Amino acid sequence: MKLTWLAAILTLGALESPAAAQYPNKEIQGIIQWGAGGSTDVVTRAVTPHAEAVLGGKVVMQNVTGGVGAIGLNRVADAPADGYTLLFGAENPLLYKVMGLGTKDYSDFVPINVIARGIPIIVARPDAPFNTFPEMLAHIKANPRSVKFGTTGPGGLPSVITAMINNKAPMQVIAVPYDGDGPALTGLMGGAIDVMPAVLGAAIENIKGGRMKAIAIFDTKVNEALPSVKPVTETNPEFGSFLPWGPFFGIFAKKGTPDDIVAKLTAAYAAGVRHPDFVKLMDARGFTIMNIAGKEAEGFLSKWQSNTAWLLQDAGATKASPATFNIPRP
Amino acid sequence: MQALNAFLIPILDLQLLGLVAIGTFAGIYVGAIPGLSVTMAVSILISFTFKWDIYPALSLMIGIFMGGVYGGSRTAILLNIPGAPAAIATALDGYPMAKRGEAGEAIGIVTVMSFFGGFMGIIALAVAAPLVSEFALKFQPRDYMLLAVIGILLVGSLSGDSLVKGVFAGALGVLIGTVGLDPLTMADRLTFQLPELRGGISFIAVMIGMFGISEALMQLHDVNKAAVKQKISRIVPSWGTVLKYLPLSLQSGSIGVIVGALPGRGGDIAALMAYDHAKRTTKNPEVPFGEGAREGLVAPETANNAAVGGAFIPMLTLGIPGDAVTAIMIGALFIHGLNPGPMLMIEKPDMFWFIVGALTMANCFMLLFGLTGIKVFVKIVEMPRSVLIPLIFLLSIVGAYAVNGSLSDVYWMLAFGVLGYFMKLYGYQLGPVILGVILSRLLDDNWRRAIISDQESLWLLLKGTVTSPLSAVLLLSVLAILLSKTKLWRRWRGQAA
Numbered sequence: 001m002k003l004t005w006l007a008a009i010l011t012l013g014a015l016e017s018p019a020a021a022q023y024p025n026k027e028i029q030g031i032i033q034w035g036a037g038g039s040t041d042v043v044t045r046a047v048t049p050h051a052e053a054v055l056g057g058k059v060v061m062q063n064v065t066g067g068v069g070a071i072g073l074n075r076v077a078d079a080p081a082d083g084y085t086l087l088f089g090a091e092n093p094l095l096y097k098v099m100g101l102g103t104k105d106y107s108d109f110v111p112i113n114v115i116a117r118g119i120p121i122i123v124a125r126p127d128a129p130f131n132t133f134p135e136m137l138a139h140i141k142a143n144p145r146s147v148k149f150g151t152t153g154p155g156g157l158p159s160v161i162t163a164m165i166n167n168k169a170p171m172q173v174i175a176v177p178y179d180g181d182g183p184a185l186t187g188l189m190g191g192a193i194d195v196m197p198a199v200l201g202a203a204i205e206n207i208k209g210g211r212m213k214a215i216a217i218f219d220t221k222v223n224e225a226l227p228s229v230k231p232v233t234e235t236n237p238e239f240g241s242f243l244p245w246g247p248f249f250g251i252f253a254k255k256g257t258p259d260d261i262v263a264k265l266t267a268a269y270a271a272g273v274r275h276p277d278f279v280k281l282m283d284a285r286g287f288t289i290m291n292i293a294g295k296e297a298e299g300f301l302s303k304w305q306s307n308t309a310w311l312l313q314d315a316g317a318t319k320a321s322p323a324t325f326n327i328p329r330p
Numbered sequence: 331m332q333a334l335n336a337f338l339i340p341i342l343d344l345q346l347l348g349l350v351a352i353g354t355f356a357g358i359y360v361g362a363i364p365g366l367s368v369t370m371a372v373s374i375l376i377s378f379t380f381k382w383d384i385y386p387a388l389s390l391m392i393g394i395f396m397g398g399v400y401g402g403s404r405t406a407i408l409l410n411i412p413g414a415p416a417a418i419a420t421a422l423d424g425y426p427m428a429k430r431g432e433a434g435e436a437i438g439i440v441t442v443m444s445f446f447g448g449f450m451g452i453i454a455l456a457v458a459a460p461l462v463s464e465f466a467l468k469f470q471p472r473d474y475m476l477l478a479v480i481g482i483l484l485v486g487s488l489s490g491d492s493l494v495k496g497v498f499a500g501a502l503g504v505l506i507g508t509v510g511l512d513p514l515t516m517a518d519r520l521t522f523q524l525p526e527l528r529g530g531i532s533f534i535a536v537m538i539g540m541f542g543i544s545e546a547l548m549q550l551h552d553v554n555k556a557a558v559k560q561k562i563s564r565i566v567p568s569w570g571t572v573l574k575y576l577p578l579s580l581q582s583g584s585i586g587v588i589v590g591a592l593p594g595r596g597g598d599i600a601a602l603m604a605y606d607h608a609k610r611t612t613k614n615p616e617v618p619f620g621e622g623a624r625e626g627l628v629a630p631e632t633a634n635n636a637a638v639g640g641a642f643i644p645m646l647t648l649g650i651p652g653d654a655v656t657a658i659m660i661g662a663l664f665i666h667g668l669n670p671g672p673m674l675m676i677e678k679p680d681m682f683w684f685i686v687g688a689l690t691m692a693n694c695f696m697l698l699f700g701l702t703g704i705k706v707f708v709k710i711v712e713m714p715r716s717v718l719i720p721l722i723f724l725l726s727i728v729g730a731y732a733v734n735g736s737l738s739d740v741y742w743m744l745a746f747g748v749l750g751y752f753m754k755l756y757g758y759q760l761g762p763v764i765l766g767v768i769l770s771r772l773l774d775d776n777w778r779r780a781i782i783s784d785q786e787s788l789w790l791l792l793k794g795t796v797t798s799p800l801s802a803v804l805l806l807s808v809l810a811i812l813l814s815k816t817k818l819w820r821r822w823r824g825q826a827a
Contacts, residue, residue: 205671
């Protein structure tokens, strides 16, 4: 709330500046890092019309995919810093440097809004011989190299959750790679894999439909969307040190964009994310709304980066040490 | 009763009916313009229809989907530029027909067969959706791999005179498909550390260049030759013709439904597999394949429109997209407050029957719009080359740019056009290249998934393949296709006959 007031005051103050007074006077290009139909796409397309109403302009959304989102990110980074090209992205760019995928990350951008955070959940095929997280660990220990975990490649949510588990309870599993959590969850339903760490929103309908079972929510508290599933810290409190952790969605402008334009965009998207329709949508999918911007968002991003990058570094999953890029150890 | 009511909503409500009609009409043109895809159109519509109710929004999207899959055949036949990957096989025999002055007949066959295929998909969706989706879920990584192998063996059908040249072209396609960040491990493959190559080479750019530009360059050889006069006497195929191809279209439609229902596999692979099936099973076509065989139009066009209904099967029963377009529609349902997943059919059966109804109407509109205006369209082919060739260039450049809004895609498209031209000059067929690009990922990803799942043991993989009925059948088809090409088999067949 406080933030919105601040944004509103900034907006009023900015009216004197000619650039912002006219902004937006043409269509804004919105570059979505991920493909049509994915969660980043759906979430950002759902919030934008509400923000457009406040902004009084049109944001034309376009999916620019490839290179784990790096192609889209570079497209925005190469455009002028005038607020007419925005990036709609997820958490991945914060790991580009340590994963050797690129030289840019969100430190080259100004966060307009970090919209929401997803809750990780571990799901298994319905006939898997375990029902709880401790049972799963015991089963894996008793049957090394036989349980199949789905993964979405280095830096993806499953790789981070697997690194967390390996950190506390080293396990030997087969990691079957998929190009996204959608195909992996489909594989889980067909029995191609046994366990998949996924974002709650992607799995919730299948859990309700009995196509997969929830083993544990990887969070510190029960989620209202799935009240019967235990958080992992209830059975294994040692994981509390990593949590809460989760993927997120955000909107970014290139660094150097005039402050008054940033303020205008921030105010518009803050109002958009608060819109009751959007809140309802996010609740139904088990996403936790964040709606933060400015310094608060920058703080969140750098903390997320240092936690995750070092976790992966300690698990031996990185290509370059976070220290190389001055990412502080948490 | 409730189901029937929901089915009738898009038929009886004039506004919804109108939206389906507009969608279908627009879809035909979106589909016909290379580079503009149904996927793109539907994702733009998500923002556009944001404030609408779900029924009108879906009516428009479904119309575009049905019309778009069909529309891809238009430019494939008239200009040799497939409007969409699903129309690649259509170009192989459709364009030769247009060159002989039979474009009208080709479009007529394609329209009627698309309509027929569309209905097969809709009937499968309405009657057997849970059954088909359970079957589609059974496909394991090794089964997808075997499916890709069957697809790769199509090179044999597409090579023309020289199998060696066909295999070379196919391998080139597979290689092109592997460029970029490996989607499974994020390792650079053939990118030479160039950031531009990390996203891979746009497959649509390769397709437009190889088909469109290379053909335009070929036509420059005899730029002053008068265009062929198009015969426009027979457009709608007679009942006799339809009945003659009925067995083939039923088989092709089934291929379309199943491949369409496989998660993430769409009309492009269905059409190519059906084309191959036609070529294998048609004993004596009136016109050889590749030179304008009617069977070469019937099979892929029935299959790709049957795949539309097929793609909705996993979407509506399980919330899994059957292809790229249904993936976006799942997003649209979500934005409109629905929860696509296994519970959708139980909680909101109306939605299921509404979609069946809208698809039915879209299919009828497709037939109507498809059969009108053909006489105007075929005039495109009669244009003097000095007009036609620049037009192909223009369409190709705009199309390649539209895919990602990226100028480098235009350069790729032109480069592959020139490469395609020289390949044609030296007797290499271009079909296998495109086939290789399409199947590259399917083959590579699933081979690795399969072998990793089986503890990287070839023995366990083989054991798993022969003990699973589905994999065993697929393996047998691979072996049968290979065997049918051997001399031993032909000699035996010869004696039997």
